Amino acid sequence: MKRADVLSKAAEYITTDRAATHGDAENNFGSIARGWDWWLSMRPVGPLTPYDVAMMMTVFKVARSATNETHSDNQIDLAGYAAIAAELGNDYK
16 A cells, blocks of 8 residues: 555545544543553553553543444454453563
8 A cells, every 4th residue: 555545544534434433533532541641650660561551452442432332343342452461461460
């Protein structure tokens, strides 16, 4: 895919019905930021781990779910990220 095609597709994604699916971008990103701030305030000090990333992605999906409970992609991804976190958690405790 050429870069112009990528940019065209990105423009299509951010200017069409994404807000209908995920809510207003600024509000959605604000919810995600607050969730990630919470996670970062609760974890031990030190570099982020793959476990942290997996858990932060679950927070991302929870924030997205708050604005559209019928978009099951969020819950499916949430379950997947949680399963990955469970695996990774055994490596980073």
